[in-house]
Amino acid sequence: MTTDYKNTVFLPQTDFPMRAGLPQREPETLARWKAMDLYALSRKAGEGREKFVLHDGPPYANGHLHIGHALNKILKDVIVRSQQMMGKDSNYVPGWDCHGLPIEWKIEEKYRAAGKDKDQIPVVEFRKECREFATHWLDVQREEFQRLGLVGDWDHPYATMNFEAEALIAAELGKFLMNGSLYKGAKPVMWSVVEKTALAEAEVEYHDHSSQTIHVRFPVTEAPIAEMQGACVVIWTTTPWTIPGNRAVAYGAFDYGVFEVKAVSDDSMARVGERLIVAEGLAEQFVTDAGIVEWTKLASHKGLDGVVCKHPFAGFGYEFDVRALKGDFVTLDTGTGIVHIAPGHGADDWVLGMEHGVPVPDTVNGDGTYTAQVPMFEGLPVLIFDDKKKKTRFPANKAVADKLAELGMLLSTGRIEHSYPHSWRSKAPVIFRNTPQWFISMEKNDLRDTALKAIEDTRFVPSIGKNRLRSMIAERPDWCVSRQRAWGVPIAVFVNKNTGEPLRDQAVLDRIIAAFKEEGADAWYTHDAQYFLGADHKAEDFDQVTDILDVWFDSGCTHSFVLEQRPNLKWPADLYLEGSDQHRGWFHSSLLESCGTRGRAPYDAVLTHGFILDQRGDKMSKSVGNTITPKDVEDQYGVDILRLWVVSSDYTNDLPFGDDILKQNADVYRRLRNTLRYLLGNLDGFQESERLPFAQMPELERWVLHRLRELDGKVRKACDDFHFHPLFTELHNFCTVELSAFYFDVRKDTLYCERTDSTLRRACRTVLDEVFNCLTAWLAPFICFTAEEAWLARNPGEGESVHLRLFPDVPAEWLDDALAAKWSKVRELRRVVTGALEIERAEKRIGSSLQAAPKVYATADYVAVMNSVDLAEIAITSMAELIEGEAPAGAFTIDDVPGVGVVPTVAVGDKCERCWKVTEDVGSNPQHPTVCGRCADAVESTKGSGGAAE
Structure with a gap:
C-alpha cells in the first residue's frame, strides 16, 4: 500500500489566524479585560x-x-x-x-x-x-x-x-x-478682547499677522547737547494704537546721530531742514523708509540720557513730559533704535516704567475700546474681530496714524508680516492691557x-527640555492667576475695603474649603460672604473676589x-x-x-x-482636510497598528502621520504576526517533558538563546530610558531577519521532518517556546491586543492574560559573545550561498535550493568557524562542499563578504518524497522506497502514536 507522506510531515497547527481582523477582534479583547477586571488583577x-x-x-x-x-x-x-x-x-x-x-x-x-x-x-x-x-x-x-x-x-x-x-x-x-505670595496688582497682561479675559502664555498661539507700522516724531524739549534741542526723537512701532498710552521712550547703549534733512522724495512726510534723532546703526534703513534723499549728520551722542520730549499729541490732552530711559531690551534689529514706551501695553514697558516711576494710564476697557482717560479717541475700538471670517481690523491704528499725520507728527507708514499672539480659542489677536489682576510672586x-x-x-527626556523650562522660569514675570470669567474655581479671597489687603485668616479659609468639599465651588456663589467670614469679621468690611x-x-x-x-x-x-x-x-x-x-x-x-504632522510634514488641519482621527484608524486597521506607529517613531521630534505611514506599519505588523503564528504553529502539543536542558543545546539554538539574553537587556534599558523606537527596530529585525529569514528557515526541515523525539527537534521546540515566552511579553506593552491574542492561544484559561506577566528572567549563562561572533561569520558565508542560489532559481537551472549542491570556497577564517556547522543545513541545500582557498574565476561573490565565493552545482541522487532533499539513500528502507533513510525512520517512529499529529 502506498504511503501518503504528506500526512506524516509535522506541519504547524494553530487556530491563531493569519488575518488579524483587528477592528473586530480588539473590542472582544476589551470586553474580556473588562469582564475579568484586568485593572484590579494588575493592582493585586x-x-x-x-x-x-x-x-x-x-x-x-x-x-x-x-x-x-x-x-x-x-x-x-x-x-x-x-x-x-x-x-x-x-x-x-x-x-x-x-x-x-x-x-x-x-x-x-x-x-x-x-x-x-x-x-x-x-x-x-x-x-x-x-x-x-x-x-x-x-x-x-x-x-x-x-x-x-x-x-x-x-x-x-x-x-x-x-x-x-x-x-x-x-x-x-x-x-x-x-x-504672602498672592497679591493683587495692576500689570499689563495678554488680554483677549473677544473673550474679555486675561490669558496665560499657554492659552496663546503665535500666528503670522500683518501689522501697520509707523515712524513718529517726539519733539525734544530738553537735551544734553545743543544739536538735539528742538530736534525730534524718531520711534518706530508695529502697534500705532498704543501711542495714546505712551509715557516714555527707551534707548540702548548705542551711538545716536542728530541728522538734518536736506532733500526728500515727492511722497515723503519728512521736511527739509528738520533735525531727526535715530541710532546711527539704523540710519541707512530709516532714510530709505522715510523717503529722505539727502541729510547731514550734525552730531553724535552715546545714548539719550537727559533727553526729554513732548508727546506727539501734546496740546490735545497729553500735556506731560516723555523722558528717554535706558532699556536693555532695545536692539538694532529693526526700527530706529528708539522704542516708544506704553507701560500699560507691554511687559518690558511696564518693568522699565516701574523702575523709573512712570505712571501707568488706564487706556483700554475690557471690551477693547479706549477709556474716558484717552483724549480724542474715547470709545474707539482698538480691534474688531469677525468671528465668522476670522478676520481682524484695528480701527484705532488708522485713527491714531491719521491724527499724527494731521498734527505733523507722522514720518512714514508701512506694513510688516510678523509673528503675533492670538487666543488659541477664538483665534483673534490679543493685546497687552494693564488691568488689576491677582498674581503669585516669583520672588516672594x-x-x-x-x-x-x-x-x-529633575530628569528630562529628551534632555533639551531642561534648558527650555529653565529659561522660561528664569525670565518669567509674576504668575497672573486671575481670569475674568465664570467657569472655574473662584479666587476664594476677601479684600479689606479700607486697606485693599487680602484677608489672611486660616479659619475663613477652612470654612471655604469645607463648603467646596460638600457643595463644590458653586458654594462661593450660593452663600453670602458672612457664611465664610464667620463671627470674627463683618461682611460689609470686605469685597468678595469674583474672578x-x-x-x-x-x-x-x-x-x-x-x-x-x-x-x-x-x-x-x-x-x-x-x-x-x-x-x-x-x-x-x-x-x-x-x-x-x-x-x-x-x-x-x-x-x-512632539506634535503630529501629515506625511508631507505639514500641520494637520480640518480645513485643509489632512486629518486622520483615531477612530478612522481603529475602523480600518485596528488600534495595534496605531500603537505600532507610536513605538516605532522617534517621539522626541514632530511625527509625520498619514495613510502611507499606516500602510507601512500594517506591513510591519503583518510580519510580526506571522512570526507569532509560526511559533504557535510549531509549538502545537509542546510538553514540559520535551524541554531540552541548555547544556544539551546545539550551537544554533544557543545562538538564539544568546540573542534572547541580549534583547532582554535592551528591552529593560529601553523601558527605563523611555526610549522605544530603537528597541522596536531591534525586535522587528530579530523577528523578521534573525528568526524568520534565518533560524526558522534553517530549522524548518528539522521541525517538519525529524522524528519527534530527536534531540535536535526537541532543542528547536524548546527554543521556540523560550522565544514565544519572551516575545509575547516584550511585545505586550506595544501591541497589547495581539500579544494577548497570541498568549491566550496557548494559555486559554479564565483569568489568564499576558499583561499579568512579568518580563521573563532570561538566564545570564545564555550570553555567549564568542558564539555570537562565530555565527555572525556563518551568516555572512550563508548570505553568499543564498545569493548564488537566487540567481540559479531565476535562471531556472534549479527549482529550489534543495536541488543544489554548492561548492563554497572560503578563506581560512571562514573555514575555521564552519568546522562544527553543517553547511548544507544552514544553506538549505541537499549537499554542500566547503573548500579552503581562493574561488575560481566566475564564482559568485559579494563585495561586502570578501573571501567567500560560490560555484553552484546540482545535487546528485533522488528526491525524497517527504523532505524533498536530493540524497543517495532514497529507497534505502525497502518499506519506504520513495523517501530517504532519515524520513523512513521518522515515519516508523510515529506508528502506533497517531501519525504526525501531536
Whole structure:
C-alpha cells in the first residue's frame, strides 16, 4: 500500500489566524479585560512591589479625540505596562481638565445663537451648563481612550471639577495667600478682547499677522547737547494704537546721530531742514523708509540720557513730559533704535516704567475700546474681530496714524508680516492691557530660585527640555492667576475695603474649603460672604473676589488631589509625560505650584513628545482636510497598528502621520504576526517533558538563546530610558531577519521532518517556546491586543492574560559573545550561498535550493568557524562542499563578504518524497522506497502514536 507522506510531515497547527481582523477582534479583547477586571488583577499582582507612578496630564473635556491624544495616551500606556512587567506596581489614574474658557465659550456660543446674553444668566445656572458639557465629553473621551487599549482606573478618574478637587485647588491657593505670595496688582497682561479675559502664555498661539507700522516724531524739549534741542526723537512701532498710552521712550547703549534733512522724495512726510534723532546703526534703513534723499549728520551722542520730549499729541490732552530711559531690551534689529514706551501695553514697558516711576494710564476697557482717560479717541475700538471670517481690523491704528499725520507728527507708514499672539480659542489677536489682576510672586519666598533648583534635580527626556523650562522660569514675570470669567474655581479671597489687603485668616479659609468639599465651588456663589467670614469679621468690611483661577493653576494642583490623596499612588510622581508645549503649560504650572507649597517639583522626571504632522510634514488641519482621527484608524486597521506607529517613531521630534505611514506599519505588523503564528504553529502539543536542558543545546539554538539574553537587556534599558523606537527596530529585525529569514528557515526541515523525539527537534521546540515566552511579553506593552491574542492561544484559561506577566528572567549563562561572533561569520558565508542560489532559481537551472549542491570556497577564517556547522543545513541545500582557498574565476561573490565565493552545482541522487532533499539513500528502507533513510525512520517512529499529529 502506498504511503501518503504528506500526512506524516509535522506541519504547524494553530487556530491563531493569519488575518488579524483587528477592528473586530480588539473590542472582544476589551470586553474580556473588562469582564475579568484586568485593572484590579494588575493592582493585586503589584501589591508590595515598588511603585512606579506616571501622573496623567489632564486632557481637556471638550470634543472627540485626535491623533495627538492617541500618541500621548498610547505612549503613556506603553510606559505604564512596561514598568508593571518589569516588576513595579505601575498604577495609572486618568484625569481631565474641566474648567476654563473653551467650555465657557461653547456655552456662550449656544446663548448667542439663541439670542441670549450670558451676563444675564445667573452664574450658578451658567456653571451648571458648563459642568454638564464637561461631563458629557469626559464620558465620551473615556470610552475613546479605552478603545486605544489603555488599562487604568477608568471607573475612578480624577477631574478638576470634582468637588474634592475644587476644594483642594482652593486650599492650594490658600497656601500662597497665607504665605504672602498672592497679591493683587495692576500689570499689563495678554488680554483677549473677544473673550474679555486675561490669558496665560499657554492659552496663546503665535500666528503670522500683518501689522501697520509707523515712524513718529517726539519733539525734544530738553537735551544734553545743543544739536538735539528742538530736534525730534524718531520711534518706530508695529502697534500705532498704543501711542495714546505712551509715557516714555527707551534707548540702548548705542551711538545716536542728530541728522538734518536736506532733500526728500515727492511722497515723503519728512521736511527739509528738520533735525531727526535715530541710532546711527539704523540710519541707512530709516532714510530709505522715510523717503529722505539727502541729510547731514550734525552730531553724535552715546545714548539719550537727559533727553526729554513732548508727546506727539501734546496740546490735545497729553500735556506731560516723555523722558528717554535706558532699556536693555532695545536692539538694532529693526526700527530706529528708539522704542516708544506704553507701560500699560507691554511687559518690558511696564518693568522699565516701574523702575523709573512712570505712571501707568488706564487706556483700554475690557471690551477693547479706549477709556474716558484717552483724549480724542474715547470709545474707539482698538480691534474688531469677525468671528465668522476670522478676520481682524484695528480701527484705532488708522485713527491714531491719521491724527499724527494731521498734527505733523507722522514720518512714514508701512506694513510688516510678523509673528503675533492670538487666543488659541477664538483665534483673534490679543493685546497687552494693564488691568488689576491677582498674581503669585516669583520672588516672594524665593519661588523662582526654588523652581530653578528643582529643574536641576529633575530628569528630562529628551534632555533639551531642561534648558527650555529653565529659561522660561528664569525670565518669567509674576504668575497672573486671575481670569475674568465664570467657569472655574473662584479666587476664594476677601479684600479689606479700607486697606485693599487680602484677608489672611486660616479659619475663613477652612470654612471655604469645607463648603467646596460638600457643595463644590458653586458654594462661593450660593452663600453670602458672612457664611465664610464667620463671627470674627463683618461682611460689609470686605469685597468678595469674583474672578476665577487660571485653569493652569487648576491643573498645576493635580498632584495635590491625585498623588497625595490616593493611597495606591505616591508623591512625587516618577514621571510627567506630555507634548513639548507643556513646558509653558502643565510642567510649568505644576512646578511653580509644587515649589511654592512644598519646596520641590511634583515629579522626578519629565518626558516630552512632539506634535503630529501629515506625511508631507505639514500641520494637520480640518480645513485643509489632512486629518486622520483615531477612530478612522481603529475602523480600518485596528488600534495595534496605531500603537505600532507610536513605538516605532522617534517621539522626541514632530511625527509625520498619514495613510502611507499606516500602510507601512500594517506591513510591519503583518510580519510580526506571522512570526507569532509560526511559533504557535510549531509549538502545537509542546510538553514540559520535551524541554531540552541548555547544556544539551546545539550551537544554533544557543545562538538564539544568546540573542534572547541580549534583547532582554535592551528591552529593560529601553523601558527605563523611555526610549522605544530603537528597541522596536531591534525586535522587528530579530523577528523578521534573525528568526524568520534565518533560524526558522534553517530549522524548518528539522521541525517538519525529524522524528519527534530527536534531540535536535526537541532543542528547536524548546527554543521556540523560550522565544514565544519572551516575545509575547516584550511585545505586550506595544501591541497589547495581539500579544494577548497570541498568549491566550496557548494559555486559554479564565483569568489568564499576558499583561499579568512579568518580563521573563532570561538566564545570564545564555550570553555567549564568542558564539555570537562565530555565527555572525556563518551568516555572512550563508548570505553568499543564498545569493548564488537566487540567481540559479531565476535562471531556472534549479527549482529550489534543495536541488543544489554548492561548492563554497572560503578563506581560512571562514573555514575555521564552519568546522562544527553543517553547511548544507544552514544553506538549505541537499549537499554542500566547503573548500579552503581562493574561488575560481566566475564564482559568485559579494563585495561586502570578501573571501567567500560560490560555484553552484546540482545535487546528485533522488528526491525524497517527504523532505524533498536530493540524497543517495532514497529507497534505502525497502518499506519506504520513495523517501530517504532519515524520513523512513521518522515515519516508523510515529506508528502506533497517531501519525504526525501531536
